[in-house]
Amino acid sequence: MIALEERIQADGKILPGNVVAIDNFLNHQIDIALCRQMADEIYEAFKDKPISKILTIEASGIAMATLVARRFNAPLLFAKKTKSTNLHHDIYETNVASYTHGDSNRVFVSKKYLPSSDVVLIIDDFLAMGEATRGLINICEQAGATLAGIGVAVEKGFQPGGAYLREQGYPLKSLAIIDAIDEASGKITFRKEEEKA
Amino acid sequence: MIALEERIQADGKILPGNVVAIDNFLNHQIDIALCRQMADEIYEAFKDKPISKILTIEASGIAMATLVARRFNAPLLFAKKTKSTNLHHDIYETNVASYTHGDSNRVFVSKKYLPSSDVVLIIDDFLAMGEATRGLINICEQAGATLAGIGVAVEKGFQPGGAYLREQGYPLKSLAIIDAIDEASGKITFRKEEEKA
Numbered sequence: 232m233i234a235l236e237e238r239i240q241a242d243g244k245i246l247p248g249n250v251v252a253i254d255n256f257l258n259h260q261i262d263i264a265l266c267r268q269m270a271d272e273i274y275e276a277f278k279d280k281p282i283s284k285i286l287t288i289e290a291s292g293i294a295m296a297t298l299v300a301r302r303f304n305a306p307l308l309f310a311k312k313t314k315s316t317n318l319h320h321d322i323y324e325t326n327v328a329s330y331t332h333g334d335s336n337r338v339f340v341s342k343k344y345l346p347s348s349d350v351v352l353i354i355d356d357f358l359a360m361g362e363a364t365r366g367l368i369n370i371c372e373q374a375g376a377t378l379a380g381i382g383v384a385v386e387k388g389f390q391p392g393g394a395y396l397r398e399q400g401y402p403l404k405s406l407a408i409i410d411a412i413d414e415a416s417g418k419i420t421f422r423k424e425e426e427k428a
Numbered sequence: 429m430i431a432l433e434e435r436i437q438a439d440g441k442i443l444p445g446n447v448v449a450i451d452n453f454l455n456h457q458i459d460i461a462l463c464r465q466m467a468d469e470i471y472e473a474f475k476d477k478p479i480s481k482i483l484t485i486e487a488s489g490i491a492m493a494t495l496v497a498r499r500f501n502a503p504l505l506f507a508k509k510t511k512s513t514n515l516h517h518d519i520y521e522t523n524v525a526s527y528t529h530g531d532s533n534r535v536f537v538s539k540k541y542l543p544s545s546d547v548v549l550i551i552d553d554f555l556a557m558g559e560a561t562r563g564l565i566n567i568c569e570q571a572g573a574t575l576a577g578i579g580v581a582v583e584k585g586f587q588p589g590g591a592y593l594r595e596q597g598y599p600l601k602s603l604a605i606i607d608a609i610d611e612a613s614g615k616i617t618f619r620k621e622e623e624k625a
Contacts, residue, residue: 259508307460
């Protein structure tokens with residue numbers, strides 16, 4: 232998605248360790264106009280499937296997932312990181328490591344909001360190691376729900392998450408795939424559309 | 429907002445301690461159609477103000493705030509609970525107690541996304557003690573930004589948060605105000621439109 236790639240190149244802040252901070256339009260402050268275009272692209276990729284639920288994980292995936300859910304007119308369900316007093320029983324849970332935060336979280340979904348009849352589209356803002364996505368897939372498997380696909384804003388193509396998901400045969404749409412980051416020049420190399428699997 | 433009140437009465441689950449769990453349409457699973465109507469109501473209440481930024485706090489306020497931001501065509505900024513490796517410097521921070529979770533969090537906003545020129549609309553899903561809202565107001569004050577108003581989905585009118593904010597003169601729009609919960613009968617009493625200040 233050209234508009235997203237241009238924005239990453241223009242506004243992404245390259246930090247040591249192959250990190251691109253995109254917190255001025257996606258992770259902290261959210262550019263709603265761009266995010267709407269991104270939701271439209273995800274919708275185009277999966278509109279032929281009978282999506283009944285959008286599944287994401289708190290917190291930074293929720294905004295894009297909300298706009299995707301709006302396009303599909305489907306409920307949004309977000310996996311929670313905190314087991315509140317309201318959410319103690321009848322949950323699917325799984326473990327998700329975060330390399331950005333340097334820790335790991337248990338995440339939870341209430342069983343009653345993910346019946347086996349659901350056809351699920353997983354949405355997340357970032358795909359790098361793939362821990363969060365694999366956690367959500369694991370929750371879908373526990374529920375016996377159908378996984379229709381995975382939509383991601385930014386994939387770091389030099390980390391193994393995306394390749395693993397494609398090898399496993401999951402339909403994956405990444406709007407931008409970063410294949411290389413040159414810390415010295417600030418140049419970001421994106422995978423070309425025809426090279427995306 | 430009648431549609432919201434009816435949904436709270438129909439689907440809200442009354443738990444001990446005057447808690448109404450509305451996680452099947454707002455806090456965990458999100459009914460996008462209802463949430464769009466809610467965003468429309470918030471927009472109507474504040475559309476005459478030159479809102480330049482929507483401010484919320486992760487996680488469960490993000491979905492409604494996204495749809496409000498979409499109506500205003502304004503960027504969304506959400507206060508974060510985790511200081512990631514990407515967000516160490518130049519932050520406004522404040523403390524927010526959570527009675528639901530029984531703990532308290534420091535929350536953070538990057539200074540560069542909240543300039544003093546911003547006209548801010550604060551959005552949150554719940555208003556009870558008002559801790560989260562006061563935390564966001566405190567961040568606006570630190571930034572020197574103009575607070576145009578506060579939009580809330582569900583206010584618990586028998587807790588002091590809403591009354592405090594009105595006393596302070598903040599323009600507050602609560603889409604539904606719960607004045608009483610009868611645990612025995614399950615009856616929820618909402619403040620009538622003409623009784624709302």
